[in-house]
Amino acid sequence: MNGIARKLTVFFLSGIVSVPLLNAFDIVRDGAPRSRIVLPAESSLPEKLAAGELRDYAEKITGGAVPVQNAPSSDSGNIILLSGKAAESILRDWKMSPDGFCIRSGKNLYIVSPTSLGVLYGVYTLLEKYAGVRWLFPGRDGEYFTPSKTLTVPDGDFVSNPSFPDRTMQPTGGNAFAGMYGAAETWKWLARNKIHFAMIVRGEKNPKLKEGDDFLAARGGFLKPGGHETFTLSVPNSLFETHPEYFCMVNGERLPQFHPSVKIGGCTYAQVCTSHPAVIDRISDFILSRFKQGEKLHYPVQFLYGAGDNCNTWCYCDSCKKQFGNSTPDRFYYMVNKTAEKVFREKPDAELHSWIYADFRTPPEKIKPDSRIKFTFCDHGRCYTHAFNDPNCSINVHMKKLSETWEKLVGPLKIYEYYCVGAPYAPLEVTLAKDLKYYHAHGMRGYNDEIPAPDAYYAGHLANGKNGTPTRRLWQARWQQIYLASKMLWDVNLDVEKTLDEANALYFGPAFPAMKPYRKLLGQLWEGLSEHMVYGTGGVAFPGAYAMLRPDADKLVKYLDEAEKLAGNTEPYKTRIAQERTFLTNTWLNPLKELREKQKSSGTIQPAAGKIIIDGVLDEADWRNAGILGRFTTAGGKEPSVQTFVKSVFDSERLYVGFVCMEPSIDKARILVTGKDGNVWEDNGVEWMINPSGSPSNYFYFAVNSNGVLLDMELKDGVWHKEFDSGASIAVKVLKDRWIVEGAVPLKSLGASLVPGTLWKFNFCRGRRLSGGIQELSSICEGGFQGSFRTFSLGQSPLKNGSMNEVVEAKNQGAWKVPSGKLPKHWILGQSHSKTNTVGEAFLRDPILGEYELHIREGQVFQYLFEPASTPRTIRISFSAHGEKKLFVSIYRFVHEPDGDRKSKRVNRPTEGAFSVDLSPEKKNYSGTYTVKPGEQVYLAFYAPGEAFIDDVSVVPAGSN
Numbered sequence: 001m002n003g004i005a006r007k008l009t010v011f012f013l014s015g016i017v018s019v020p021l022l023n024a025f026d027i028v029r030d031g032a033p034r035s036r037i038v039l040p041a042e043s044s045l046p047e048k049l050a051a052g053e054l055r056d057y058a059e060k061i062t063g064g065a066v067p068v069q070n071a072p073s074s075d076s077g078n079i080i081l082l083s084g085k086a087a088e089s090i091l092r093d094w095k096m097s098p099d100g101f102c103i104r105s106g107k108n109l110y111i112v113s114p115t116s117l118g119v120l121y122g123v124y125t126l127l128e129k130y131a132g133v134r135w136l137f138p139g140r141d142g143e144y145f146t147p148s149k150t151l152t153v154p155d156g157d158f159v160s161n162p163s164f165p166d167r168t169m170q171p172t173g174g175n176a177f178a179g180m181y182g183a184a185e186t187w188k189w190l191a192r193n194k195i196h197f198a199m200i201v202r203g204e205k206n207p208k209l210k211e212g213d214d215f216l217a218a219r220g221g222f223l224k225p226g227g228h229e230t231f232t233l234s235v236p237n238s239l240f241e242t243h244p245e246y247f248c249m250v251n252g253e254r255l256p257q258f259h260p261s262v263k264i265g266g267c268t269y270a271q272v273c274t275s276h277p278a279v280i281d282r283i284s285d286f287i288l289s290r291f292k293q294g295e296k297l298h299y300p301v302q303f304l305y306g307a308g309d310n311c312n313t314w315c316y317c318d319s320c321k322k323q324f325g326n327s328t329p330d331r332f333y334y335m336v337n338k339t340a341e342k343v344f345r346e347k348p349d350a351e352l353h354s355w356i357y358a359d360f361r362t363p364p365e366k367i368k369p370d371s372r373i374k375f376t377f378c379d380h381g382r383c384y385t386h387a388f389n390d391p392n393c394s395i396n397v398h399m400k401k402l403s404e405t406w407e408k409l410v411g412p413l414k415i416y417e418y419y420c421v422g423a424p425y426a427p428l429e430v431t432l433a434k435d436l437k438y439y440h441a442h443g444m445r446g447y448n449d450e451i452p453a454p455d456a457y458y459a460g461h462l463a464n465g466k467n468g469t470p471t472r473r474l475w476q477a478r479w480q481q482i483y484l485a486s487k488m489l490w491d492v493n494l495d496v497e498k499t500l501d502e503a504n505a506l507y508f509g510p511a512f513p514a515m516k517p518y519r520k521l522l523g524q525l526w527e528g529l530s531e532h533m534v535y536g537t538g539g540v541a542f543p544g545a546y547a548m549l550r551p552d553a554d555k556l557v558k559y560l561d562e563a564e565k566l567a568g569n570t571e572p573y574k575t576r577i578a579q580e581r582t583f584l585t586n587t588w589l590n591p592l593k594e595l596r597e598k599q600k601s602s603g604t605i606q607p608a609a610g611k612i613i614i615d616g617v618l619d620e621a622d623w624r625n626a627g628i629l630g631r632f633t634t635a636g637g638k639e640p641s642v643q644t645f646v647k648s649v650f651d652s653e654r655l656y657v658g659f660v661c662m663e664p665s666i667d668k669a670r671i672l673v674t675g676k677d678g679n680v681w682e683d684n685g686v687e688w689m690i691n692p693s694g695s696p697s698n699y700f701y702f703a704v705n706s707n708g709v710l711l712d713m714e715l716k717d718g719v720w721h722k723e724f725d726s727g728a729s730i731a732v733k734v735l736k737d738r739w740i741v742e743g744a745v746p747l748k749s750l751g752a753s754l755v756p757g758t759l760w761k762f763n764f765c766r767g768r769r770l771s772g773g774i775q776e777l778s779s780i781c782e783g784g785f786q787g788s789f790r791t792f793s794l795g796q797s798p799l800k801n802g803s804m805n806e807v808v809e810a811k812n813q814g815a816w817k818v819p820s821g822k823l824p825k826h827w828i829l830g831q832s833h834s835k836t837n838t839v840g841e842a843f844l845r846d847p848i849l850g851e852y853e854l855h856i857r858e859g860q861v862f863q864y865l866f867e868p869a870s871t872p873r874t875i876r877i878s879f880s881a882h883g884e885k886k887l888f889v890s891i892y893r894f895v896h897e898p899d900g901d902r903k904s905k906r907v908n909r910p911t912e913g914a915f916s917v918d919l920s921p922e923k924k925n926y927s928g929t930y931t932v933k934p935g936e937q938v939y940l941a942f943y944a945p946g947e948a949f950i951d952d953v954s955v956v957p958a959g960s961n
């Protein structure tokens with residue numbers, strides 16, 4: 001029965017209820033085989049595999065053994081697998097892609113495709129569609145079906161073509177080719193989910209090659225030589241002695257491709273001379289030899305143009321300079337065009353691909369890449385929190401624009417993704433679903449992702465993986481995304497939610513009712529993140545901890561608890577829920593804990609002993625002895641791609657600031673401002689804020705660009721005053737790999753003199769801005785600029801940890817309650833004034849910055865201040881506080897008196913009140929004085945009859961600030 005007949009049948013049946021349902025082709029009915037698979041002797045490897053898989057699965061599902069024979073033995077009940085010319089008569093009514101297929105069911109069952117791989121895909125689809133088989137992930141545990149005595153295919157034509165013609169996944173992070181068939185279960189999984197894969201043949205000496213041969217060829221494996229080895233294999237270093245002119249010229253010197261002793265720009269790798277005719281010949285000969293190798297091994301070949309990874313060292317011989325100027329992309333695509341020309345001349349049907357990658361990802365200036373080549377846009381550096389076309393993700397906006405520029409230049413692209421990298425556990429299916437819909441609508445021709453094959457061979461550090469997840473288990477941490485990718489690459493319009501629900505229901509079994517809302521919440525938390533997860537040279541920052549700071553995040557653990565109960569002791573569900581918990585703990589919960597406890601000790605800015613000359617060279621002993629003030633991070637505490645170090649010292653007249661900004665691309669610095677007090681914050685530069693008052697609406701602001709142009713302003717009661725002139729001296733020095741700012745700000749201009757022990761607030765920031773829209777903001781306040789501060793003590797104070805930001809674990813605190821389990825270091829819990837309600841703790845005020853306050857209720861907290869002195873001294877005690885009722889500042893006093901045979905004994909004198917303040921719910925600054933009597937050892941104490949939150953305590957000689 002053909003397709004038209006089926007439609008008629010449906011139409012006809014719709015009116016007649018008593019007739020049995022649709023006719024169908026029975027493969028097996030009631031456990032008895034009703035069909036035979038017809039496989040001519042000359043069938044291809046994928047067709048043979050297709051027949052074998054259909055027979056094996058039919059038997060697994062039904063118990064019925066369907067025979068495979070070379071020819072039909074009657075005119076019905078045959079399952080006929082056809083491809084190529086033989087399939088044309090059936091396929092001519094349809095527009096078919098190479099991998100597409102038609103399942104025609106009637107008297108016989110036809111599974112036909114233009115290609116033999118398409119026939120195999122037809123069989124796998126039949127098993128999915130009509131027998132309910134699912135391959136969620138590699139291995140037996142990932143396979144699902146419900147046993148049934150009958151396997152039947154309803155009459156009619158089912159035609160299917162892939163949404164993306166080029167669908168590849170690339171096992172990485174281990175050797176998927178080691179052993180007899182390498183990662184056999186992964187190869188099987190890829191074929192069953194209709195994904196292509198490239199094989200690596202590292203030369204014909206590979207003894208395993210022949211053995212693995214048929215196994216991989218049957219599943220559509222193809223050879224993809226080239227890539228990062230394009231130059232190393234075609235122009236080997238062994239030629240360096242005889243033909244140095246083939247190699248890279250840097251600063252007048254030729255370099256071999258690997259030169260471990262020479263580092264250029266941090267790279268021990270150099271590309272070859274791409275303008276040399278002999279190099280062009282060698283590369284094109286190499287490409288042709290790889291096509292010949294493929295023919296010999298009966299594999300299809302796609303040659304892939306690439307270059308040595310992550311290396312900007314390209315040839316600057318006279319010829320290259322003349323032809324390409326400073327453009328790396330021109331150096332690369334000239335080579336691509338020239339060699340492709342030669343290859344196409346000899347082999348017009350050669351399939352040539354090229355990466356658009358790293359240092360040749362900006363479009364070439366003079367070369368128009370050959371349009372016969374297929375281009376793959378490698379988007380490392382994109383953000384995976386947000387969709388590729390998310391207009392609010394600044395990173396992806398740039399990436400999308402770049403991909404569109406390329407599209408205009410070379411036509412439809414294949415996109416090369418790195419979902420894998422640095423994504424130990426994230427609901428990436430959320431991002432993926434949006435990406436694939438966009439890619440398809442946009443007309444991209446293909447997609448690749450890197451995957452960790454669970455059955456690959458992992459050695460050394462690869463075995464251990466990252467974030468506590470061994471590489472072997474990384475697939476399990478994101479199997480939903482890989483599975484959904486395989487399904488959507490074939491049918492981009494499928495129902496995403498239904499597909500995922502069905503898969504998760506199988507995977508989590510009885511625990512699914514709790515895991516469904518769990519996965520949903522995980523996805524919502526992820527989608528709502530403003531943090532970017534970027535794969536690039538600076539490593540990967542994983543924002544799991546930040547997702548946990550979002551509302552409702554605490555429900556995740558509750559869902560897992562519920563899932564655990566639902567799964568009970570039933571395996572594999574019990575193990576799977578435990579695994580989810582491990583993933584969540586390692587990559588979301590533990591980083592959150594670290595984030596919250598990240599210690600931001602206030603640090604000290606030391607007085608300078610000598611004279612400091614403002615020349616942009618931080619070579620004075622005082623600079624050398626000064627400590628680094630805080631760690632520069634980007635928003636959310638992530639490592640910036642380049643480091644910044646800041647120091648500060650002071651003397652009686654000036655406060656000195658020194659920045660060291662590491663910068664590999666200072667020639668690309670964006671500088672627009674040339675005159676003082678311009679909008680320097682838009683340039684490549686540094687900024688710092690000095691806040692003696694501690695008030696967020698009153699402080700001093702300084703910005704210096706990498707050309708040394710200064711902007712200084714004062715914020716007075718929330719209003720900026722650009723006319724403020726600090727009289728600061730600034731010097732900037734630019735070195736090869738960094739630039740340095742040395743500045744001196746007169747204390748007079750800040751309206752303050754400095755007394756050792758004073759606490760001031762500061763922020764030190766860096767706005768790295770380079771041409772091409774590159775921008776990275778970092779600061780010692782987790783990337784925050786205006787309004788973000790950290791407290792520093794200017795010189796040593798007798799009081800320790802006045803900022804309260806150094807915390808220690810609380811142990812055995814008697815009647816005291818310590819809700820956070822932490823206390824500020826050096827502060828001691830004293831008398832409890834209530835049997836049940838006394839509280840003392842380090843209270844985390846700002847979880848991002850790790851800023852703590854001392855929280856006390858109905859009790860006293862104290863800290864040692866001074867040993868006895870011979871003369872009286874008056875001290876000023878300052879702090880900020882909020883709360884209710886009064887807060888008493890008292891002094892515990894001791895003297896040492898002679899004591900018989902012992903030298904002396906310490907005698908307690910009555911506690912004296914220094915002063916008290918009335919607290920309010922808003923945080924306010926308070927200060928008062930106290931005169932320490934001669935011969936007394938003293939402690940500073942706070943007593944709160946009600947509730948008090950105390951911060952930034954300083955003790956300085958009175959009259960000084």
Ligand SMILES: [Zn+2]
Pocket residue numbers: 249272273274275276315316317318319320321
């Ligand atoms: Zn050259």
Ligand SMILES: [Zn+2]
Pocket residue numbers: 383384385386393394395396531532533
């Ligand atoms: Zn983003």
